[in-house]
Amino acid sequence: MNFKKIILFLCGIIYFHSCKAQPFVAFDVSQVFSKFKFTDSGNNKSKDYNYNLVNAYNLGYLKASQKGLMLGINVGLRKGGATKQIGELGFAWNFQYADAKINVGYMLKKWRIRPYILVSPYYASLINATQIIGEKRYDIKKNKIVSKDDFGVISSGGVNIKLSDFISLYSSFNLITGLKNIETTPSQKLNNRGFSITLGIAINITKSAPQWLKR
Numbered sequence: 001m002n003f004k005k006i007i008l009f010l011c012g013i014i015y016f017h018s019c020k021a022q023p024f025v026a027f028d029v030s031q032v033f034s035k036f037k038f039t040d041s042g043n044n045k046s047k048d049y050n051y052n053l054v055n056a057y058n059l060g061y062l063k064a065s066q067k068g069l070m071l072g073i074n075v076g077l078r079k080g081g082a083t084k085q086i087g088e089l090g091f092a093w094n095f096q097y098a099d100a101k102i103n104v105g106y107m108l109k110k111w112r113i114r115p116y117i118l119v120s121p122y123y124a125s126l127i128n129a130t131q132i133i134g135e136k137r138y139d140i141k142k143n144k145i146v147s148k149d150d151f152g153v154i155s156s157g158g159v160n161i162k163l164s165d166f167i168s169l170y171s172s173f174n175l176i177t178g179l180k181n182i183e184t185t186p187s188q189k190l191n192n193r194g195f196s197i198t199l200g201i202a203i204n205i206t207k208s209a210p211q212w213l214k215r
Helices: 002-018
Strands: 021-039 052-065 069-086 089-107 113-133 136-139 149-162 167-178 189-204
Touching: 021 167, 052 089, 052 189, 069 113, 089 149, 113 167, 149 189
Parallel strands: 021 069
Antiparallel strands: 021 052, 021 189, 052 069, 069 089, 089 113, 113 136, 113 149, 149 167, 167 189
């Protein structure tokens, strides 16, 4: 059953690629508010984690059909982690991921300001991870305290502002839902959570490319 779903999805991508759709190259930056969802061995959920303000950068390729359907891929760098205060002792976790996303969505193309929604499954590879306790810093990737990768879904809602046939600006609000348990300690669960605000620019590479590149 899973194999059939994969085949159908790949066929959909091939069909979408062959249909009349405009290709865009996009670059964006995000302010990320990252935290954790933690569940201990007794199934008790902790609400003591605070947001860690970090950033993310993405480069993507997107196709948008005349009916508003969108399909694309992204690669980028995203930071994560959280902070926590226990008494007078401060804790901080700082992660950095390289991630890849598949973007599927819809844009309402009636006006120059165009609302859209996106659902983006992602896979992320951990580049580095540190834990700071007071004045001490620990490399928790090297010590294998956290998983070396993560996967999940980023759900987005935003607006695209069409400046011309060549270029547009966009902004979105994104919910980050990590689905993998990144905690390596048995019977405990730690998931990435958070939200971000994105600003980006998209360039229509068909309309803006020189004629000799289109041949």
